[in-house]
Structure formats: C-alpha cells, structure tokens
Amino acid sequence: MLKVHLPDGSIKEYSQRVRPLEIAAEIGPRLAQATVAAQVDDQILGADQPLPEDGDVRLRILTAKDPEALDVMRHSCAHVMARAVMRLFPDVQLAFGPTIENGYYYDFDLEHPISEEDFPKIEAEMARIVKEDEAFERVEMDHAEAVQFFGELRQRLKVEHLEDGLKDQRQVSFYRQGEFIDLCRGPHVPRSGLIGAFKLLSVAGAYWKGDATKQQLQRLYGTAFFSKDDLEKHLKQLEEAKRRDHRLLGRQLQLFLIDPAVGSGLVFWLPKGAVVRRELENFLYNELIKRGYQPVYTPVIGNVHLYETSGHYPYYKDVQFPPIEMADGERYLLRPMNCPHHITIYQSQPRSYRDLPLRLAEFGTVHRFEQSGELTGMTRVRGFTQDDAHIFCTEEQVADEFRGCIEMTQHVLKTLGLDEYRVRLGLRDPQETKYVGDPAVWEKAEAALIGVCSTMDLPQLKIERGEAAFYGPKADFVVTDCIGREWQLGTVQLDYNLPSPQRFGLEYIGPDNAPHQPVMIHRAPFGSFERFTGVLIEHFAGAFPLWLAPEQVRVMVVSQKAEDYGREVQRRLAAAGLRVSGDYRAEKIGAKIRDAQLELIPYMFVLGAREAAEGKVAVRDRLAGDLGAMPLEEAVDKLQAEIQNKTIRHVAK
RNA sequence: GCUAGCGUAGCUCAGCCGGUAGAGCAGCUGAUUUGUAAUCAGCAGGUCGUGGGUUCGAGUCCCUCCGCUAGCUCCA
Numbered sequence: 001m002l003k004v005h006l007p008d009g010s011i012k013e014y015s016q017r018v019r020p021l022e023i024a025a026e027i028g029p030r031l032a033q034a035t036v037a038a039q040v041d042d043q044i045l046g047a048d049q050p051l052p053e054d055g056d057v058r059l060r061i062l063t064a065k066d067p068e069a070l071d072v073m074r075h076s077c078a079h080v081m082a083r084a085v086m087r088l089f090p091d092v093q094l095a096f097g098p099t100i101e102n103g104y105y106y107d108f109d110l111e112h113p114i115s116e117e118d119f120p121k122i123e124a125e126m127a128r129i130v131k132e133d134e135a136f137e138r139v140e141m142d143h144a145e146a147v148q149f150f151g152e153l154r155q156r157l158k159v160e161h162l163e164d165g166l167k168d169q170r171q172v173s174f175y176r177q178g179e180f181i182d183l184c185r186g187p188h189v190p191r192s193g194l195i196g197a198f199k200l201l202s203v204a205g206a207y208w209k210g211d212a213t214k215q216q217l218q219r220l221y222g223t224a225f226f227s228k229d230d231l232e233k234h235l236k237q238l239e240e241a242k243r244r245d246h247r248l249l250g251r252q253l254q255l256f257l258i259d260p261a262v263g264s265g266l267v268f269w270l271p272k273g274a275v276v277r278r279e280l281e282n283f284l285y286n287e288l289i290k291r292g293y294q295p296v297y298t299p300v301i302g303n304v305h306l307y308e309t310s311g312h313y314p315y316y317k318d319v320q321f322p323p324i325e326m327a328d329g330e331r332y333l334l335r336p337m338n339c340p341h342h343i344t345i346y347q348s349q350p351r352s353y354r355d356l357p358l359r360l361a362e363f364g365t366v367h368r369f370e371q372s373g374e375l376t377g378m379t380r381v382r383g384f385t386q387d388d389a390h391i392f393c394t395e396e397q398v399a400d401e402f403r404g405c406i407e408m409t410q411h412v413l414k415t416l417g418l419d420e421y422r423v424r425l426g427l428r429d430p431q432e433t434k435y436v437g438d439p440a441v442w443e444k445a446e447a448a449l450i451g452v453c454s455t456m457d458l459p460q461l462k463i464e465r466g467e468a469a470f471y472g473p474k475a476d477f478v479v480t481d482c483i484g485r486e487w488q489l490g491t492v493q494l495d496y497n498l499p500s501p502q503r504f505g506l507e508y509i510g511p512d513n514a515p516h517q518p519v520m521i522h523r524a525p526f527g528s529f530e531r532f533t534g535v536l537i538e539h540f541a542g543a544f545p546l547w548l549a550p551e552q553v554r555v556m557v558v559s560q561k562a563e564d565y566g567r568e569v570q571r572r573l574a575a576a577g578l579r580v581s582g583d584y585r586a587e588k589i590g591a592k593i594r595d596a597q598l599e600l601i602p603y604m605f606v607l608g609a610r611e612a613a614e615g616k617v618a619v620r621d622r623l624a625g626d627l628g629a630m631p632l633e634e635a636v637d638k639l640q641a642e643i644q645n646k647t648i649r650h651v652a653k
Numbered sequence: 654g655c656u657a658g659c660g661u662a663g664c665u666c667a668g669c670c671g672g673u674a675g676a677g678c679a680g681c682u683g684a685u686u687u688g689u690a691a692u693c694a695g696c697a698g699g700u701c702g703u704g705g706g707u708u709c710g711a712g713u714c715c716c717u718c719c720g721c722u723a724g725c726u727c728c729a
Binding site: 105113114115116201202203204205206207210211212213216217218219221247251252260261264310311312315316318319336337339368370371372373374375376380469470471488493522556558559560561586587588589590591592593594595596597598604606608609610618620625626 | 654655656657658664684685686687688689690691692702719720721722723724725726727728729
C-alpha cells in the first residue's frame with residue numbers, strides 16, 4: 001500500500017504500482033497533458049518512473065510553471081539535439097550532454113566540423129523531432145548488458161564511460177526516443193512535444209572527460225525555454241551583455257588599450273581609464289591607512305634564488321615569463337607575486353611580538369605568462385597590479401586579522417555597489433596529503449576562520465572542503481557581474497608555508513624570549529586593478545558614479561557668444577577640484593548634449609546669455625535631464641556632495 | 654596550449670561566380686552662431702592582419718604564421 005501526499009494536503013492510496021503521470025491523469029487530463037516531471041520527496045523524477053509500492057511519499061507534479069521543470073526539459077532538449085545531429089551525421093559518437101546554467105550542451109566526436117552554418121539544419125531537424133512528439137522511454141538494464149548493447153551500437157565513448165566512470169553500477173538506465181537511444185540517468189519529459197522554444201548558441205572544443213591529454217570533442221551549446229517569450233528575453237539579455245562588454249566600452253570610452261604589437265595581455269591605461277584607477281587607488285589607500293597598514297614599494301624583478309626559496313620557481317615555471325639571464329650568470333625573474341619582497345622587508349630586522357601584526361601593503365605589479373587562449377580583455381592579462389598586502393601575525397592574532405580583511409573587502413565591495421557576491425571558504429580535504437604544515441595548526445586555523453565567518457554577514461557563505469591552497473585555508477569573494485558571470489576578485493589567504501623553516505624561516509621573538517614562527521595572510525580586496533576595473537566597467541555599463549567618472553562635468557555654450565562666460569565657469573569648476581572639460585564648438589546645443597550623453601558624462605552645464613547675465617549655470621543631469629538654472633556655487637556643492645558620498649545613483653541593469 | 658570561427662579606413666560594416674576598394678560615423682577645411690540627444694557643404698583617409706602559393710589577374714581560392722572571439726584545459 002502506497003500513500004501519496006499531494007501539495008494541497010490530500011492523500012491518495014494505491015495498492016498497485018503507480019506512476020506520477022497516472023496520478024496526474026486522475027487529477028485531470030489537462031494536468032496530465034502539462035506534466036513535465038515529478039518531485040517525489042526531495043528528488044526530481046520522470047513522470048513515468050514508477051513510485052515505490054508501499055510507504056509514504058510526498059508528490060508534486062511539475063509543469064512548465066515550476067522552476068525545477070526547466071532543467072528537465074532542457075536535458076530532454078539536449079537529447080533531441082543529439083538525435084538531430086545523429087540524423088544528419090550518422091557516424092557521430094556521443095559523449096555527454098548535461099544541462100548548465102541557462103541551457104545545455106552536448107559533446108560529440110565527429111569528423112565533420114560543426115559550424116554555425118550547420119545550426120539551421122540541426123534546429124530544423126530538432127523542430128521536426130519536437131513536432132513528432134514521441135515519448136521518452138526509460139529503460140534499465142544491468143551493467144554487462146549495457147556494455148554489450150552500446151558496443152553493438154558502436155558508441156565507444158559510452159562503452160568507455162560504462163567501463164570506467166560507471167563500472168561500479170550494477171544497473172544503468174538509458175532513454176529511448178524513436179531511433180535514438182542514449183545512456184542517461186534522466187529524468188526526462190514524458191514526450192518531446194513538451195519542449196518549448198529552443199536555439200543553438202555556439203560550438204566549441206571540449207576535452208573528453210575534461211582531460212586535456214584526451215581527445216578533443218565538439219561541444220554544441222544550446223538553450224531552451226517553455227515559451228518563446230522567455231527565449232526572446234534571454235537572447236535580449238545576451239545582447240545587453242555584449243553591449244556592456246568592457247572590451248567594447250573600454251575602446252569606445254577610451255579607458256584602456258591592448259596593442260598586440262606590444263604584447264597580448266599587456267594593458268595600457270589611457271588617460272580616462274587612469275583616472276578611474278587613480279580614484280580606486282586613493283580610495284583603497286585611505287582605507288589601508290585607516291586600518292593600520294603600512295605602504296611599501298618594492299622591485300618588480302628579483303633574483304631567481306628568491307623564488308626558488310619561495311617554491312614558486314621552477315614549480316610554476318610554465319606560467320612565468322622566463323628568467324632574464326645576465327652575462328655573469330645571474331638570473332632575474334619578473335615577479336609573479338609580491339610576497340617574497342614583503343618577506344624581505346619583514347626579515348630586514350629582528351621582529352618582536354610587539355611589532356605584530358605587521359601589515360605591509362603595496363599596489364604591486366606582477367607578471368604571469370597566462371596561456372594565449374586564456375587572455376580576455378582586462379579580466380585575464382599577463383601583467384597586472386594587485387592591491388596586495390601581507391600581514392605577519394601571531395597564531396593568536398589570526399582570527400582578528402582575518403576578520404579585519406573580510407570587513408575591509410566587504411566595505412570596498414559595498415562602496416562600489418557590488419552587492420551580488422558570495423564567499424567561498426576553502427578548507428583542506430583531510431584525505432589529501434598535499435598540504436604543508438601541522439594538521440593540528442590547520443585544524444585550529446580552520447576552526448578560527450569558520451568561527452569568524454559565522455559571526456559576520458556573509459551572503460551565501462559556502463564551505464568547500466579541498467579548495468584550500470596547499471599552504472593554507474582561504475576565503476574568496478566571488479562577484480557576479482551583469483551577465484551572470486562570476487569573477488573571483490577579492491581573496492584572503494592564510495599561509496603557513498612561506499614563514500616555515502623549509503621556506504623563508506620567518507621568526508619573531510615572543511614574550512617568552514624564544515623565537516616563534518609568524519603566520520602570513522595574503523589579501524587583496526580587488527584582486528587586481530585590471531580585472532576589477534574590467535568588471536566595474538561592465539557593472540556600470542561604462543557610466544561610472546561621479547567620484548570615479550573620468551570627466552565629471554562638461555561645460556557647453558549655447559553659442560560662441562557665451563564662450564567667455566563658459567571658460568570662466570570651466571576655470572572655476574577646475575579650481576573647485578572637479579574634472580571638467582568645455583565644448584565651445586560651433587555646433588548646436590543639441591549636438592553637444594548628444595555627444596556628452598553618448599560619452600556618459602554625468603553632468604552638463606549649459607550656458608547661454610541668460611546664465612551669463614545671472615551668474616548661473618543650467619544643470620543637465622545625464623540621467624534626469626534638465627534640472628534648470630542655479631547659482632554656480634550651488635551646483636558645485638551638489639556635485640561635491642555626490643563625490644564625497646561616493647553616491648551610486650544608477651546601476652544599469 | 655587545444656578546437657572552431659573571424660581579421661577590409663580611427664570605429665561600425667558592405668564588397669556576388671576571382672576583373673584591380675565602397676558607405677555611415679569620427680577627422681580636417683569652410684559656411685552657420687544656434688536653448689537641452691545629430692546644421693550644411695567640401696576634402697582627406699586603405700600594400701584588404703603577415704608571408705608564400707595557384708592564376709593572365711587574388712580582398713575574394715589554397716597553405717604558413719600572427720592576432721582577436723567563443724569554449725575547453727589552466728589560474729601561486
């Protein structure tokens with residue numbers, strides 16, 4: 001006897017095996033028609049998968065209205081895509097085809113290189129399959145049978161997976177839809193007619209089982225929604241994301257430049273981009289001073305010996321620019337990180353426990369030879385400047401210092417309106433042996449970090465075992481940008497490795513007059529100015545808040561008759577510390593306004609004979625439009641207040 | 654690094670089956686002196702990413718390299 005509890009509180013009883021779809025049909029034929037999948041207790045199952053014969057289950061019939069249903073449908077759509085590809089290219093070898101955020105993909109091994117020109121053909125075939133509305137049929141068989149079965153179908157990747165990843169499974173399931181059969185855990189929609197609007201998006205290479213030493217497959221990406229409207233909305237969003245791409249805006253707004261003639265991944269900050277960076281630097285600098293950090297400056301290259309001591313060389317050799325060899329055999333490395341130089345400062349004199357914590361900060365430029373395929377605008381480059389600092393402290397101070405770092409990062413993100421982020425607390429995997437240091441110390445440090453995090457307001461704190469660096473646990477701030485992409489920006493990392501006797505052997509003299517080993521904390525709220533600015537450009541769609549705007553005000557005259565007054569106003573604005581330019585061209589005011597609007601200038605001061613006579617300025621707000629005339633002093637105060645408060649008036653969503 | 658696609662004026666793009674390069678915007682010059690998102694006219698601007706090949710002839714076809722884009726792998 002099976003008791004089925006439905007969401008409305010009603011209970012149905014069955015003495016025979018029953019499937020969710022049958023229960024839906026009992027409730028009503030329209031519900032049965034609309035059934036996409038079922039939630040049985042906490043599991044999403046196919047609507048045709050039988051329920052247990054007895055006991056109690058909670059059952060939810062999922063339709064297009066339920067968010068969980070979308071994933072099921074997309075997975076089915078991936079199958080339909082694979083089926084379509086197989087119809088067009090019968091010799092295709094199937095790999096994996098899961099759903100992902102916003103869509104799905106399927107990996108194929110196929111001679112013919114799939115290009116976008118093939119998409120319409122594939123989509124047309126998919127439409128045919130959807131229209132045929134055949135059932136997805138779940139079949140289970142035992143492992144040996146499945147190996148033989150897929151062997152006969154000559155799906156060698158499936159066989160390989162059965163014999164490798166699934167070798168411990170006694171039973172496996174597959175799904176059949178017409179002539180198409182695929183090894184698959186499911187669940188799937190009952191029939192292909194439930195698949196709504198879909199579209200193929202892109203094709204790219206992907207390694208079999210994510211292993212770069214294995215063969216490369218063709219990965220076909222697509223998306224699907226229940227309604228055409230939802231699909232359109234999603235495609236619009238992709239367009240919007242393209243529009244605010246920092247590489248595009250960076251060029252349009254003349255913020256930065258990357259010239260392949262100089263080198264890939266090497267960033268030029270143009271005057272306007274440099275203003276943004278300088279403001280960010282000033283902001284951070286003030287925060288650092290407030291928090292007891294001491295700024296230092298150190299060289300951007302160093303003797304290779306230093307990096308041999310730190311362990312970075314030759315271990316990370318393939319992501320470094322090769323050493324510079326001098327005639328006398330000396331070798332220098334373009335520094336890939338700043339810590340060894342800060343350690344050099346720590347070691348430059350004997351340290352007492354009274355000196356700790358010692359917080360050394362530097363906007364340190366580093367170089368890493370990232371693989372060519374990794375480079376992306378400002379967010380992944382080969383030369384970048386970290387807002388770096390290293391804290392040297394006692395074990396007892398770790399928790400407080402860690403808290404301070406988290407707080408500063410939170411403050412910084414909040415000031416910039418980056419409200420959507422999560423914190424990843426990376427701890428060690430106790431099963432692993434790759435970690436350095438005493439397990440007891442790790443234990444203590446991790447407990448301290450968890451303790452600190454639990455008392456703080458950290459959105460979506462996620463503890464990830466095995467995600468620690470080999471030298472210590474860490475907290476990463478993962479910020480979500482407008483496109484929904486996640487960026488690892490800020491980071492706080494504990495380090496028990498570099499201070500250890502095997503590395504630099506750092507010491508301080510404790511109250512007991514004996515030497516002790518300090519703990520190091522690496523931290524960078526932005527990560528790097530390059531990546532952070534790139535993300536900010538997209539976040540604000542190029543329209544920076546007033547305090548960051550490269551050009552804050554543009555003075556423009558209605559006709560050249562007002563030029564003298566305009567220049568006077570411009571001079572006074574500049575004297576008041578505002579970043580101002582003037583437009584005195586023989587253009588109509590409409591054209592000047594249009595240009596300033598397109599350049600995303602926050603404020604325009606429109607000046608003509610009237611303003612000149614009254615000593616006023618007509619203020620135009622980029623967002624709100626004409627604010628009318630006001631005395632110059634009043635306008636200056638208004639702008640300065642907005643700058644002072646670092647007001648974020650508008651984040652284009 | 655790998656796979657695929659792309660590379661034409663400062664920018665966005667057109668250029669058919671191979672016949673010797675075109676538009677808009679920006680720029681420059683001149684006229685216009687204008688009241689809240691584009692005034693008009695003229696001028697100038699390109700070894701078609703690089704090197705090679707096929708051809709009477711290559712922006713167009715083939716190969717090489719470089720770069721960019723998407724994804725994969727990587728990210729101290």
